[in-house]
Amino acid sequence: MKKKQSVGPVETKYFKFAEPPNEMSLELGGKLGPVTIAYETYGELNSGKTNAILVCHALSADAHAAGYLEGEKAPGWWEGMIGPGKAFDTEKHFIVCSNVIGGCKGSTGPASVNPATGAPYGLDFPSITIADMVEAQRHLIDYLGIEKLMCVAGGSMGGMQALQWVASYPDRVRSVIPIATTLKHSPQQIAFNEVVRQSIMADPAWREGNYYQYGQPEKGLALARMIGHITFMSVQSMEEKFSRRLKNANYNFKFDADFEVEGYLRYKGDSFVKRFDANSYLYITKAIDYFDLSGERLAPEGREADPRFLIISYRSDWLYPSIQSQEIVRALKRRRVDATYCELRSTYGHDAFLVEMDEQQALVRHFLDKTFEGYEVVRTYDI
Amino acid sequence: MTSDALRLDYKIIYDAVEPGSRVLDLGCGNGDLLYFLARDKNAKVQGIELNDAAIYQCVRKGLSVFNSDITTGLIEYPDQSFDYVILNQSMQEVTNIDFIIREALRVGRKVIIGFPNFAYIAARFMLFFRGKAPMTEALPHLWYDTPNVRCLSINDFRNFCGEKRLRILKAYYLGSKKLLGFWPNLLALNAIFVLTGESEATPCEFSDEKKGERC
Numbered sequence: 017m018k019k020k021q022s023v024g025p026v027e028t029k030y031f032k033f034a035e036p037p038n039e040m041s042l043e044l045g046g047k048l049g050p051v052t053i054a055y056e057t058y059g060e061l062n063s064g065k066t067n068a069i070l071v072c073h074a075l076s077a078d079a080h081a082a083g084y085l086e087g088e089k090a091p092g093w094w095e096g097m098i099g100p101g102k103a104f105d106t107e108k109h110f111i112v113c114s115n116v117i118g119g120c121k122g123s124t125g126p127a128s129v130n131p132a133t134g135a136p137y138g139l140d141f142p143s144i145t146i147a148d149m150v151e152a153q154r155h156l157i158d159y160l161g162i163e164k165l166m167c168v169a170g171g172s173m174g175g176m177q178a179l180q181w182v183a184s185y186p187d188r189v190r191s192v193i194p195i196a197t198t199l200k201h202s203p204q205q206i207a208f209n210e211v212v213r214q215s216i217m218a219d220p221a222w223r224e225g226n227y228y229q230y231g232q233p234e235k236g237l238a239l240a241r242m243i244g245h246i247t248f249m250s251v252q253s254m255e256e257k258f259s260r261r262l263k264n265a266n267y268n269f270k271f272d273a274d275f276e277v278e279g280y281l282r283y284k285g286d287s288f289v290k291r292f293d294a295n296s297y298l299y300i301t302k303a304i305d306y307f308d309l310s311g312e313r314l315a316p317e318g319r320e321a322d323p324r325f326l327i328i329s330y331r332s333d334w335l336y337p338s339i340q341s342q343e344i345v346r347a348l349k350r351r352r353v354d355a356t357y358c359e360l361r362s363t364y365g366h367d368a369f370l371v372e373m374d375e376q377q378a379l380v381r382h383f384l385d386k387t388f389e390g391y392e393v394v395r396t397y398d399i
Numbered sequence: 400m401t402s403d404a405l406r407l408d409y410k411i412i413y414d415a416v417e418p419g420s421r422v423l424d425l426g427c428g429n430g431d432l433l434y435f436l437a438r439d440k441n442a443k444v445q446g447i448e449l450n451d452a453a454i455y456q457c458v459r460k461g462l463s464v465f466n467s468d469i470t471t472g473l474i475e476y477p478d479q480s481f482d483y484v485i486l487n488q489s490m491q492e493v494t495n496i497d498f499i500i501r502e503a504l505r506v507g508r509k510v511i512i513g514f515p516n517f518a519y520i521a522a523r524f525m526l527f528f529r530g531k532a533p534m535t536e537a538l539p540h541l542w543y544d545t546p547n548v549r550c551l552s553i554n555d556f557r558n559f560c561g562e563k564r565l566r567i568l569k570a571y572y573l574g575s576k577k578l579l580g581f582w583p584n585l586l587a588l589n590a591i592f593v594l595t596g597e598s599e600a601t602p603c604e605f606s607d608e609k610k611g612e613r614c
Contacts (some may be wrong), residue, residue, distance in 0.1 A: 324463070358451060375455065376461075385461070
């Protein structure tokens with residue numbers, strides 16, 4: 017059943033641009049080039065090129081949003097949302113997902129080889145922002161021949177990219193779906209990211225970022241990810257998932273993982289080390305902290321056309337609480353932008369946008385129907 | 400389905416809204432009214448609704464809705480953002496009515512308010528002869544599970560408009576199936592008022608004004 021609704025086998029492709037001397041200029045100064053972007057596409061671009069949707073990933077995900085890569089058992093990270101007959105319907109839409117720059121999943125990042133030295137960039141990698149990630153995506157979208165995206169969607173940091181698209185290229189986006197995200201990080205969110213960064217940098221194996229010939233700062237990176245996982249869950253989802261259950265029958269008084277929750281975090285931390293670059297974690301968390309589209313920046317006065325918005329938050333998400341989505345709503349109301357906002361019930365916390373599919377699917381599907389067919393869809397609905 | 404099949408209060412509001420208007424519906428429910436306004440009157444509509452199941456219905460119809468309560472729903476909108484702000488069957492469910500109507504008149508040129516009439520004859524009978532909290536077609540809830548927190552009659556609301564210097568542009572009195580012409584405070588189940596802010600006194604522009612006004 018699941019396989020049947022899936023896009024099935026997929027492959028990651030690579031797009032290279034900004035070859036020197038035409039390097040990409042970065043928001044905070046500095047240049048980057050050449051730049052490689054790893055991306056996947058699902059569905060077919062129609063002849064008018066009007067059905068393209070860009071899906072943006074969160075902090076640690078990648079271009080592999082749906083389907084199955086050769087030799088892998090697990091599907092892409094948003095398999096529940098993307099596929100034939102799903103909210104992002106590959107029978108109707110052409111879906112693009114790319115790995116952010118600064119990442120380590122095929123796009124250029126601190127672990128990539130610096131052409132100037134022939135060694136990995138490490139901390140020589142320039143500071144990047146969410147706007148730079150979007151700028152790189154814009155190059156990809158140009159390359160794919162898409163003038164105007166039907167929609168840009170994403171959760172968490174993916175939602176920031178969706179919002180940044182509106183700020184950077186309002187006339188190239190018809191609609192946006194920011195989920196479980198914010199216009200700017202609060203001090204609490206910055207604080208969590210700082211603790212995460214400190215845990216990496218406090219590991220001697222980090223070596224000021226020059227660890228590539230020695231191996232990852234595994235302890236620090238695993239600890240960083242453990243902290244992250246706590247913030248992605250809710251009190252209730254942790255209670256349901258672990259309660260106070262023990263791994264073995266008794267407490268062992270040896271600082272091993274007594275409780276299931278400890279074992280879970282250790283497992284998540286250890287497996288993360290195998291798949292994610294520590295410096296990428298530093299760069300990307302900084303990019304998230306620098307992101308700030310508050311005030312007039314999202315929807316400035318006097319702008320001609322505004323994309324339509326579907327904003328979704330989750331009630332149990334305390335990392336990106338609903339009040340931050342309501343801030344987006346307020347910014348849009350000030351400009352009378354056409355928008356829908358819904359706070360969904362879920363106990364999964366911040367993770368909900370990746371696992372809680374029914375309502376999210378229904379909202380996205382109907383919202384896209386209207387975006388796709390224009391206001392005509394209102395005329396055909398039968399009560 | 401055409402607008403003729405709409406329930407009576409929707410039909411009246413539907414007819415009252417001019418084509419091409421910008422409309423904000425506070426407590427838009429499943430969006431039936433906004434849907435018809437958008438479809439047949441080319442209105443630019445926005446809903447505000449607290450109930451998530453109702454929001455899904457609205458989005459299914461292609462409508463734009465904010466998940467919010469009525470009190471915070473108007474915040475941040477610039478002055479005169481809408482031609483009409485609708486508060487149909489939702490005003491009696493909030494406590495700070497004065498504030499909400501002020502805000503609605505700031506955000507909209509006209510405000511359409513529909514509410515159940517607590518002085519309806521059957522309600523009076525129920526209270527007077529049976530000594531029980533009134534329940535009618537327009538007040539269907541038992542006292543312990545009603546969403547209503549404000550109990551008002553048509554006369555109460557008219558007095559309120561006078562005191563607050565709100566101009567009544569039009570008033571409609573609703574029976575079970577059709578509009579009523581006389582003794583509204585006694586015979587109407589529901590009332591719908593169209594208000595505007597700019598006013599000296601409260602001239603009543605409706606013809607049935609004098610008939611049974613004090614009932």
